[in-house]
Amino acid sequence: MSLEKARKRYIPMSETMFYILLSLKQERHGYAIMQQVKELTQGRIILGAGTVYSSLGKLEGDGLIASVREEGRRIIYTITQTGKEILHEEAERISELYNNARGSL
């Protein structure tokens, strides 16, 4: 998927997608993603198996993440260049949101 198309589809993105992408800055399989996101959000977000499975399928299909290897029946994923760019732009958008809110609240 081209960067332009990925922007249209993923910005803005859900918290689930954001944290899955963020956690894949390191190679991880599905269950490890859930653990990492749980830790990052201090237990606020506990991703479900179905959510992780379908999100990984979508992100891989759109080229934001890629599978690196298999460990038994598990697949290890990592973020791609497109994924990194989208994640960066989304973080910028959220930080703009945050700064504007801070100024007026």
Add this chain to the structure above:
Amino acid sequence: MKNSKIVLFSAFRYLVPSDYENWLERMATEGWHINHFRQWNSIIMTFKRGEPKKYRFVYDPQVSPRKEYLATYEQFGWEYLGRMASAHFWRMEYEGERPEAFSDQESKEKRNKRTIAAVSVSFTIFLVTVLAVGIFLLFFTDSLSKTDRMQVIIAEAFFGVIMLALGSVMIFLRKNESH
């Protein structure tokens, strides 16, 4: 005391996936268990009596899951129960907080959309059949005897009723898409 309970057409009584999950959960708390799901369970399902258990069930339609599908759920602690058509079933025993396989609204709605897609495949098959038989009835039955013609009309009515039923199931599911 009876040790098994037969339920007919369960999948047609609880059309919305979360309603179906809740019903299975209620059965388990009353001690009625089903440990394997098979193709025909939507029509006939046998529960066996056992200890009352607190299980969370998951109904997940996946037509052609990738090969990590089972491993992912299993690692999260879910027990695989099998499939009924394209719907895969999982359960997990729990205390306290109820586990969720779909942890955000978006993936819940996507699950419900996959259910609608599965029904719409059958709906389309019946729609095409009804149209084909309808065209046949209108234009090509002159050479048939009265009784043969009657049989075709009965078949058309039969397919038509199923098509309308599937159509209303789709409308109902679409209204409840966010559940």
